[in-house]
Amino acid sequence: NAGVTQTPKFQVLKTGQSMTLQCAQDMNHNSMYWYRQDPGMGLRLIYYSASEGTTDKGEVPNGYNVSRLNKREFSLRLESAAPSQTSVYFCASSAGTGGDQPQHFGDGTRLSIL
Amino acid sequence: GENVEQHPSTLSVQEGDSAVIKCTYSDSASNYFPWYKQELGKRPQLIIDIRSNVGEKKDQRIAVTLNKTAKHFSLHITETQPEDSAVYFCAAISMGGGADGLTFGKGTHLIIQP
Numbered sequence: 252n253a254g255v256t257q258t259p260k261f262q263v264l265k266t267g268q269s270m271t272l273q274c275a276q277d278m279n280h281n282s283m284y285w286y287r288q289d290p291g292m293g294l295r296l297i298y299y300s301a302s303e304g305t306t307d308k309g310e311v312p313n314g315y316n317v318s319r320l321n322k323r324e325f326s327l328r329l330e331s332a333a334p335s336q337t338s339v340y341f342c343a344s345s346a347g348t349g350g351d352q353p354q355h356f357g358d359g360t361r362l363s364i365l
Numbered sequence: 366g367e368n369v370e371q372h373p374s375t376l377s378v379q380e381g382d383s384a385v386i387k388c389t390y391s392d393s394a395s396n397y398f399p400w401y402k403q404e405l406g407k408r409p410q411l412i413i414d415i416r417s418n419v420g421e422k423k424d425q426r427i428a429v430t431l432n433k434t435a436k437h438f439s440l441h442i443t444e445t446q447p448e449d450s451a452v453y454f455c456a457a458i459s460m461g462g463g464a465d466g467l468t469f470g471k472g473t474h475l476i477i478q479p
Contacts (some may be wrong), residue, residue: 284466293470350466350467351458356409
């Protein structure tokens with residue numbers, strides 16, 4: 252039982268490059284989330300998906316796009332990476348669709364933009 | 366939207382003593398309050414949560430209290446041990462209809478002194 256799996260674990264990009272962060276969960280959860288974590292800032296929600304086929308913006312969506320490919324997978328795309336997007340990115344999932352269930356996090360993707 | 370304030374940012378206690386971390390929230394409609402523990406370089410992990418219809422919840426050495434009137438909630442760790450050293454995050458969510466994710470506090474770095 253892997254829980255929430257994120258790939259890659261580390262990535263270095265040049266400014267202007269694009270990439271997609273992958274996330275998959277095997278807990279049959281309805282809701283999935285993308286957060287970024289910066290030093291001293293806690294975790295901030297980028298996008299979320301309450302169910303397959305739906306996505307919504309969180310607190311800091313600018314510069315990102317997401318796709319809920321199916322119930323298991325939720326990807327985050329940076330179309331044109333900027334140094335301000337250097338961060339640790341966490342994917343999470345939870346049962347239900349109301350957000351008031353425990354969230355299970357992946358191990359994170361450490362992304363550096365040069 | 367919701368705003369969560371967390372204090373202190375750093376807390377150092379002697380092993381065996383108690384630690385208390387406090388959070389306030391702004392949205393009176395918030396009704397789910399989880400606490401996450403994050404060790405260095407690891408994923409956040411849920412340690413305890415409380416819902417707005419309960420004033421206190423306890424799990425072994427960990428307890429959470431909620432004061433809805435004052436809009437604050439606290440994490441209490443008794444008989445602290447070295448393995449309690451980590452960053453702790455409080456969070457809150459409003460059941461506004463839809464999994465709009467959690468709003469996190471900025472974290473408390475708990476240091477257990479031997």
